[in-house]
Amino acid sequence: MPHKAKILAIDAGGTMTDTFIIDEKGEFIVGKAQTTPHDESIGVANSSRDALKYWGMLPEEAFPTIISGIYSGTAMLNRLLERKGKRLGLIVTAGQEDYLRLERGIQTYLGYSYSDRLHVATHRHNEPLIPRERIRGVRERIDLFGDVIIPLYEDEVFQAVEELLDQEVEGICVNLLYSYRNPIHEVKVREIAEKVMEKKGVQVPLFLASELYPVRRDFPRLNTLLVEAYAAEPSRGQLERVQNKVNELGGRFNIRVMASHGGTIGIDAKKLAPTLVSGPIGGVIGGKYLAEKLGIKNVVCTDIGGTSFDLALITDGEFHIKSTPDIARFILNLPLVQIDSVGAGTGTFVRVNPTSNRIELGPDSAGYRIGVSNEQENLDAPTISDCNLVLGLLNPDFFLGGDIKLNKQRAIEVIDEKIAKPLGLNVYDAASGVVRLFEDSLKNQVVAMVLGKGYAPVNYTLLCYGGGGPLHVGGCTEGLDFEDVIIPTWAAGFSAFGCACADFEYRYDRTVDLPIGGIGQLDPMTVSVLLNAAWAELRQKVISQFEKSGIPEDQIKFRHAVRMQYQGQLNDLEFYTRTGEITKKEELDEIVEEFENLYGRIYARSAKSPELGYLVTTAIVTGTVPVEKPDLPNEPLAGPEPPAEAHKGTREVYWRGNWITADIYDMEKVKPGNVLKGLSIVEAPATTFVVPPDQEACLDQYRIFHLRKKVNKFDIGGI
Amino acid sequence: MPKYTRETLKNLLDGKLPFSEVKVMMSSFKDPERFEMMLEIHQSRVPWPEKILLPLGLHLYIVLKENGDRVVKCDCGYEFGDYRKNWKLNALVYVRDTEEKIAEIYPKLMGPDPRWMEIREYYCPGCSTQLEVESVPPGYPVIFDFKPDIDAFYEKWLGKPVPTVE
Ligand SMILES: [Zn+2]
Numbered sequence: 086m087p088h089k090a091k092i093l094a095i096d097a098g099g100t101m102t103d104t105f106i107i108d109e110k111g112e113f114i115v116g117k118a119q120t121t122p123h124d125e126s127i128g129v130a131n132s133s134r135d136a137l138k139y140w141g142m143l144p145e146e147a148f149p150t151i152i153s154g155i156y157s158g159t160a161m162l163n164r165l166l167e168r169k170g171k172r173l174g175l176i177v178t179a180g181q182e183d184y185l186r187l188e189r190g191i192q193t194y195l196g197y198s199y200s201d202r203l204h205v206a207t208h209r210h211n212e213p214l215i216p217r218e219r220i221r222g223v224r225e226r227i228d229l230f231g232d233v234i235i236p237l238y239e240d241e242v243f244q245a246v247e248e249l250l251d252q253e254v255e256g257i258c259v260n261l262l263y264s265y266r267n268p269i270h271e272v273k274v275r276e277i278a279e280k281v282m283e284k285k286g287v288q289v290p291l292f293l294a295s296e297l298y299p300v301r302r303d304f305p306r307l308n309t310l311l312v313e314a315y316a317a318e319p320s321r322g323q324l325e326r327v328q329n330k331v332n333e334l335g336g337r338f339n340i341r342v343m344a345s346h347g348g349t350i351g352i353d354a355k356k357l358a359p360t361l362v363s364g365p366i367g368g369v370i371g372g373k374y375l376a377e378k379l380g381i382k383n384v385v386c387t388d389i390g391g392t393s394f395d396l397a398l399i400t401d402g403e404f405h406i407k408s409t410p411d412i413a414r415f416i417l418n419l420p421l422v423q424i425d426s427v428g429a430g431t432g433t434f435v436r437v438n439p440t441s442n443r444i445e446l447g448p449d450s451a452g453y454r455i456g457v458s459n460e461q462e463n464l465d466a467p468t469i470s471d472c473n474l475v476l477g478l479l480n481p482d483f484f485l486g487g488d489i490k491l492n493k494q495r496a497i498e499v500i501d502e503k504i505a506k507p508l509g510l511n512v513y514d515a516a517s518g519v520v521r522l523f524e525d526s527l528k529n530q531v532v533a534m535v536l537g538k539g540y541a542p543v544n545y546t547l548l549c550y551g552g553g554g555p556l557h558v559g560g561c562t563e564g565l566d567f568e569d570v571i572i573p574t575w576a577a578g579f580s581a582f583g584c585a586c587a588d589f590e591y592r593y594d595r596t597v598d599l600p601i602g603g604i605g606q607l608d609p610m611t612v613s614v615l616l617n618a619a620w621a622e623l624r625q626k627v628i629s630q631f632e633k634s635g636i637p638e639d640q641i642k643f644r645h646a647v648r649m650q651y652q653g654q655l656n657d658l659e660f661y662t663r664t665g666e667i668t669k670k671e672e673l674d675e676i677v678e679e680f681e682n683l684y685g686r687i688y689a690r691s692a693k694s695p696e697l698g699y700l701v702t703t704a705i706v707t708g709t710v711p712v713e714k715p716d717l718p719n720e721p722l723a724g725p726e727p728p729a730e731a732h733k734g735t736r737e738v739y740w741r742g743n744w745i746t747a748d749i750y751d752m753e754k755v756k757p758g759n760v761l762k763g764l765s766i767v768e769a770p771a772t773t774f775v776v777p778p779d780q781e782a783c784l785d786q787y788r789i790f791h792l793r794k795k796v797n798k799f800d801i802g803g804i
Numbered sequence: 805m806p807k808y809t810r811e812t813l814k815n816l817l818d819g820k821l822p823f824s825e826v827k828v829m830m831s832s833f834k835d836p837e838r839f840e841m842m843l844e845i846h847q848s849r850v851p852w853p854e855k856i857l858l859p860l861g862l863h864l865y866i867v868l869k870e871n872g873d874r875v876v877k878c879d880c881g882y883e884f885g886d887y888r889k890n891w892k893l894n895a896l897v898y899v900r901d902t903e904e905k906i907a908e909i910y911p912k913l914m915g916p917d918p919r920w921m922e923i924r925e926y927y928c929p930g931c932s933t934q935l936e937v938e939s940v941p942p943g944y945p946v947i948f949d950f951k952p953d954i955d956a957f958y959e960k961w962l963g964k965p966v967p968t969v970e
Contacts (some may be wrong), residue, residue, distance in 0.1 A: 198831070209823055439805070439833055448831075501860050 088140045089111065090147040091338075092715055094585040095129055095327075097158035102128040104136045105581035108145065111716035114139040115578055125160060125323050126330035133334075147511065148336040155584045156327060156352075157343040158765040161320045168212060171313035174249030175215045176242070176274060177307075178262045179222035185213035185496040189304055195414045198448035209438040213309045213412050219252055221245035223261075223274070227762020229454025231266035242274050242685060246281040250289070256314050260294040260307045265596050268295030290318070297356055298418055299594040305409050305418040309358055312415060317357035324352040326352045340635060341589055341712075343367065345421040347404060348709065359419050366422040369404050370395040372548050372581025375573070376402060378717055379787075383545045385531060385569075387561070388580070389553035391432035392450045392529050396534055397424045398545075405538075406596075406659050408648065408703070418704075420594060420659075427530055431473070431553035433457070434517050435500075437507045438563045442530040443520055444504065458496040459489060464626070467503060469523050469553075471496040472516040477738035477747070478556060478766065478775055486770030515737040521741075526562030531561065537743060539686035542567045550579035555767075555774035558792060563777070574752055574784070577771035582715060590709040591630045593623040594783050601677060603652045612701070613667035617694050619704035620665050627708035641708040648703035649680045652695050657702045658683050664716050676701075717787040722758035725783075731755045738764060745778060757786045762795065813841050839962060852881050855967055856871045857954055863933055864891065866954065872969050874954065882930025890948040893936060896927040901942060918942075 094105040098122050104116040116136025121128040135143045140147070164170050179182065193208040194201065201207045223242050226235035236523055249257055257278060268363060271293045282288055293312040298306050298662075328340045341349035344359040349369055354360075372386040376399055384399040398405055412420035432451035456468035458481070473479045476495050481491040496621045497512055505515035535542055546569040549558040555572050563568050573579055597619045599612045607615075628638050634743065645665035650657035660683055662676050685693055731754035738747045745764050752769035761767065762785045767774040767782070767790075774790065776782045782790045808816075810886075815821045816829070837896070846865065854867040860876060866887045867877045876884040876891040884891035898904050906915040909923075916923070916939065925929040926936045938947050958966035966967050 201831050204830065208826055209827070436833070439836075 088142065088147075089150050090137075090140075090142075090236075091150065091152060092585045092713060093133070093148075093151050093154040093338075094581050095132070095154070095156045095158070096581055096584070097128060098124050098159065099159050099163060102132040103579060103581060104129070104132040105585065106133070106136050106151075107585060108715065108759075109719045113575070113578070113582070113715070115581070122160065122163075124326055125158065126326040129156075129327055131331055143634065144334040148331065151336055153585070154331060154336065154338050154339055154340045155343060155349055155587060156324065156340050157360070157367070158323075159586055160323055161316045161357070162413060165316040165361070165415075166216075167499075170214065171319055172210050173215050173219065173311070174252065174254035174257045175220045175246050175311070176249075176257065176259045176261075177220065177222055178226065179224045179241075181262070182217065182220045184304065184307060185215060185218060185220070186217060189416065192411075192414055192416060195411050200448075214315050215258075215777070219249060219254060221249065224586070225261060225270045227261070227263040227267050227270060228650055229263055229266065231263065232796075233267070233269065237270045237273050239273070239277060242277045243281060245284070246278045250281065250285055254289060256290045256292060256318075257593040258292045258294075258310050258314050260303075260310055261460065262303060263300040264295040264638065265301060266304070266598075268293070268299070271295045272341070276520045277508070290314070291722070292318075299595050300408075301598070302409060302417045303417055305416045308415045309417045309419055312361065312412075312417065313356060313358040315362055319355060321352065321534070325468055328352060341587075343584055343587060344407065344590075344592075345410070345419050346590070346592040346707070347373075347422045347587065348592065349584075349587045349712075350589075350591055351630070351634050354591070354630060358417070359362055362410060362419060362421055363625065365393075365395050365424055365580070366397075366428070367580035367583035367587075368395070368550055369399070369424060369583065370423050371550075371579050372582070373399050373402065373404055374586035374714065375548075375571075375717075375789075379789075381546045383540070384660040385535060385542075385545045385547045385567075387531065387547060387549045387554060387558075388551040389527070389549070389561075390430045390551045391454075391553070392428065392430045392452055394429045394530065395424050395429075395551075396531060397422065398534060398538055400538065400540070403661070408657075408659070420592060422735060423533060425530065427527070429523065430466050430555070431470045433523070434468055435472065435504060436466055437504055442507065444508070444519055446519070446523055446526065455484070455489070455491065456496065457499040458491040458493060460492055460495060462747055465499070467496065467500045469520065469709075471500060472519045473556060475500055475512060475516040477736055478520075479773055480736070480749070480766075480768055481766055483770075487679045488770075505727060513765065514742065517739060517741060520557075520560065523625065524557050525558065527561045528544075528565065532565065534796075537687075539688070542746070544568065546571060548572075550576040552577045552772055555772050555790075557775075559763075559775055559777035559780060562792070568769070572774060572782075572790040573626050574788045574790065575770065576774075577769075584717050586650075588709045589712045590707055591627045592705065592707040593626045594705050595623055597704045599701040600652065601673070601699040601701065606698055609670050610671050613670075613673055616647070616701060616704055617666050620706055623706035624665070624708070627706055628738045629709065631710060636710055640710055642710070644707045644709070645708070646705040647676065647701050648705065649676070649699060649701050651684075652697040652700050654694070656698075658687065658705075659705070720757045720786055720788065722786055723756035724758055725760040727755050727759040727761060731759070733768065736766065738766070740764060740778060755784050757788065758782050760782050806832045807837065808835055808841075810845065812872055813838070817842065818942055819847060850879055850892065852877070857967060858952055860887070860891075861936065863928070863935055866952070868967055868969065870969060878928045878930055878935070880928060880931035880932070880933070882928050887954075888951060890946060892926050892936065892948075894929075894944050896929050896932075898925045898927065899923070900925070906917070 088108040090106050091109045092107040097102040103118045107113040114136045116132045117625045118131035137147050222445050225237040228234050258276050261270050294310045298309045342360045344350045344360040368388045369386050372384050376384045379637045386397045388395040404422040406420045407423040410464050428448045434446040451468050456460040456471035457464050458471050458474050482778050484491050501512040505512045538747045542565045547567045549572050555576050600606050646661045648657040648659045664734040733749040733751050735746050737744050750767045763776040764778040765776040781795050782792050856865045858866045865877050874887050876887050884894045901918045922942050925939050955966050
């Protein structure tokens with residue numbers, strides 16, 4: 086039967102462009118092609134062609150039926166990392182000209198391992214995105230209440246703009262202190278700049294912080310503005326080329342781009358910097374979508390990849406948002422789906438520390454490479470994957486479906502020489518110890534995150550994906566009482582799947598700093614009026630964005646949120662409010678109560694400190710328009726006994742000090758309803774799922790495995 | 805275990821390696837041959853024959869004399885005497901303890917207040933190279949930066965006998 090392509094998700098990485106195409110029945114194909122940095126649309130077309138050959142189709146045949154297309158890529162990020170962005174000028178409040186050279190201390194060690202963070206000699210300043218010679222200070226001052234205490238020295242602005250234009254800048258950014266409170270000086274700078282440009286007969290774009298990122302925290306705001314002007318905006322042309330290519334191939338859908346807040350936005354979005362940070366969030370969005378579909382409220386999303394272990398929480402159906410994330414060693418003022426990332430993945434190098442004679446994992450890793458067992462890679466330190474191979478958990482003849490043959494003997498020799506001998510162990514105990522250490526450290530991260538949010542594992546379902554997820558999920562959850570542990574059979578492609586699940590959604594934030602109660606309190610109705618006004622302004626921004634895509638206001642589903650904190654504290658919490666327009670005092674009280682409850686859950690009830698009152702720091706509006714999302718597979722249930730053709734044979738596996746015979750299954754041939762008893766190893770081309778000896782895995786109708794303790798026949802009624 | 809070429813270590817010593825490379829070196833385990841190779845590089849660059857036991861700082865080394873003495877020696881060949889005595893006591897010293905002297909090297913108001921803090925600069929009597937600077941309250945004793953236990957370092961850390969005269 087011919088396939089009817091429905092959703093296209095593109096991931097244009099630094100070297101390869103992956104395409105993920107889903108049909109109306111939830112079946113999907115994955116294609117790969119070389120990324121073409123000078124014009125990414127070529128790589129996109131090639132990658133789609135590669136995918137569609139599995140369905141015997143050409144892009145020209147498949148594209149016309151596609152109704153939704155999502156793009157994510159690393160081009161902007163690379164522009165930033167390689168410092169190949171625009172030549173910009175910057176105007177700041179006089180006295181702030183050295184901001185980019187001084188930075189915040191944290192930026193000198195962002196992304197470092199814990200040991201390097203402590204090792205001050207490794208800390209290093211970033212190369213500024215704008216050199217000091219193209220930064221001008223102008224005298225002016227607006228205070229934290231938004232009052233003008235020093236007027237703008239307009240002649241200095243004239244001079245600054247003239248000088249910057251003489252230096253042949255391609256754009257001018259303006260970031261004045263407290264401009265989010267009162268934009269009057271930035272607006273004036275723009276007027277003057279426009280006059281100067283007209284006089285000189287040159288035109289360059291202007292970027293005002295108060296317009297693009299009207300949020301508190303001066304330095305991250307400046308960074309965000311610069312990243313927008315330096316790397317994000319210049320990439321808009323690439324996105325347009327991809328859209329043109331899609332149209333050329335007969336596509337009639339508008340490409341959307343994944344943004345940091347967890348939604349997708351149009352390529353004509355006013356702000357593109359949020360799309361630069363969206364790297365690993367696809368899986369979390371997929372987790373949220375699965376949770377909705379399966380009726381689960383709380384999910385721990387865990388992604389075990391080659392270089393990192395990423396984990397995120399979905400609580401009451403919502404992911405958490407952090408407001409000052411960092412990327413490429415810049416702290417930014419953008420809402421980002423909160424993901425904790427640990428530098429530990431299946432490619433992590435294993436070494437024995439010569440000083441302490443103990444096993445050390447990473448922090449560096451083989452990246453996309455596998456380990457010493459793949460001789461062509463010329464690695465000399467073994468990886469977690471090498472250990473898995475030695476233990477019999479990985480099949481040397483079926484890695485990536487057999488595309489890569491692994492040399493188990495070499496892995497044994499290297500681990501013996503570099504790990505086992507120095508520790509005085511045999512090679513199998515050494516490899517087993519490494520894997521346990523790896524899994525324990527992941528387990529500790531999971532526990533810390535769940536407890537840190539005020540919950541216990543029993544409140545959560547653990548979802549595991551990523552190429553290495555299914556292999557280690559048993560070890561990482563051992564002894565933890567999760568409500569359920571689920572592993573989609575498409576775990577290896579789950580992040581791409583997740584991108585395809587994202588809503589078409591714009592989000593706008595604005596700092597409001599409205600005090601409720603305590604010293605300096607405002608009348609509750611004044612607070613309400615001001616908060617309503619901020620929400621209304623943000624709603625208008627959302628509406629005007631959707632307008633560009635021809636979507637009328639009545640199709641937009643608005644949600645309103647605030648970030649709030651106790652007066653005097655430093656950390657605010659974000660939550661949705663029931664209303665976007667407060668009409669009576671009770672509604673404001675309800676928001677305060679919601680905050681109190683959330684605070685009590687995350688910290689401790691006894692840590693609540695309402696004596697000084699509250700502060701609503703930020704008003705937030707998101708507007709969503711429904712889009713087509715992938716369907717989950719839905720297959721009829723068979724009995725618990727897997728079909729004979731699914732059983733590939735048996736293999737000896739070294740498990741915690743003993744050799745055990747494992748049943749080997751072909752993941753594609755296991756039927757929904759089948760129960761696989763541990764120790765079983767379920768193989769698929771892109772991933773390997775290990776069911777530990779005391780556990781069993783049941784495949785449901787959506788082709789999602791559920792891992793649980795073996796059911797004892799005496800208490801079967803309890804399930 | 806990392807291994808570096810002599811060329812790499814020479815560039816490291818001369819500050820010619822790009823930071824990205826230095827960072828990787830700093831974050832890795834120490835290469836076991838490092839001390840030996842660095843010593844050889846230093847030895848090949850000094851004009852005198854005595855064996856270097858330990859580099860002591862920029863331009864200074866603890867060397868083994870023919871009679872078995874261990875003395876502090878400058879690249880230029882000037883000797884400061886036994887390493888267990890503070891070499892600074894045999895150096896030339898220039899003390900900046902007035903506003904005027906401090907103004908020579910710091911912009912106004914950006915240097916220390918000489919009533920609270922003075923700057924002592926130590927120079928080699930042989931080649932007049934500035935060897936060390938300390939910033940201390942007036943009257944504070946001369947700081948003895950480093951008195952290494954050379955025997956323990958060789959025997960217990962490097963695991964080999966400390967060089968002696970044949
Ligand atoms: Zn000298």
